[in-house]
Amino acid sequence: MAETGKKVSTIQRHCAAVSKAHALRGVDSPTDDKKFKVLMEGIARLKGVRQKQAPAFTLATFKCTVKSIDGKTLAGLRDRVILLLGFTGAFRRSELAALNVEDLAFSEEGLIVNLAKSKTNQLGAAEEKAIFYSPDFKLCPIRTLQSWVHRLDRTTGPVFVSFRKGERLTERRLTDKHLNLIVQRYFGPTYSAHSLRASFVTVAKLAGADDSEVMNQTKHKTSEMIRRYTRLDNIRQHNAAQKLGL
Structure with a gap:
């Protein structure tokens, strides 16, 4: 997903869905793996995590x-x-x-x-x-x-x-x-x-x-x-x- 240009927040939402699906089935989620977490940290550093904010008016x-x-x-x-x-x-x-x-x-x-x-x-x-x-x-x-x-x-x-x-x-x-x-x-x-x-x-x-x-x-x-x-x-x-x- 990172290679296709998806935002970090989008990737995180998909990961949360994967984790939830595994939890409901009573099995370990690949998103809990230490190597996966290191990968996500690297993606966050590379792409940045600042979310686009809707501008406010006075x-x-x-x-x-x-x-x-x-x-x-x-x-x-x-x-x-x-x-x-x-x-x-x-x-x-x-x-x-x-x-x-x-x-x-x-x-x-x-x-x-x-x-x-x-x-x-x-x-x-x-x-x-x-x-x-x-x-x-x-x-x-x-x-x-x-x-x-x-x-x-x-x-x-x-x-x-x-x-x-x-x-x-x-x-x-x-x-x-x-x-x-x-x-x-x-x-x-x-x-x-x-x-x-x-x-x-x-x-x-x-x-x-x-x-x-x-x-x-x-x-x-x-x-x-x-x-x-x-x-x-x-x-x-x-x-x-x-x-x-x-």
Whole structure:
């Protein structure tokens, strides 16, 4: 796999699958062999293990971009909801794509989104995200979402759907690839739907949120990913090189 150009993380996932398959059969896995581990260390050194991170945008850029979207059109309203909900809820793109209207519980205090399953919750245990009101209607994920759900005019089924010609609503669920394209339409080709989640972590940490508060929304199991998301900004903003006086 290394010779075909596969990333180290991809090779590691395949190795984990091989190890799991052997464990289920009660036999030793070749991935536990010392020689194999030495080989993997060599591949990691040769190829490098730094993972490609989805770039994050600043809060100012996000606000300006969202406000520029024409919310009077159905497509504009839908796209604004995707950006606002994806950012404030720190959703994975697969979670956004899988949302159903019946997963949404609105109240005067805010919105609770029930996640049926997620990357770190494959068994479907109860997992929720809290979304809060914003005083600015154009930046309010809840009131914008309520307007969109009202246009859907149904109480079940996918939240984010595609259109027929003339902005006629369908019940065809948007895929995570569609969500990527929508984010790139407004922020540029270097960004992806995962940038909404990465930006939540970065903006929240810069605003003083601690790891436990961030993880309560992102549903990360450890703080390692939180540190990975914020590492670049920490390097730039908390660095003695800025104080050299040159």
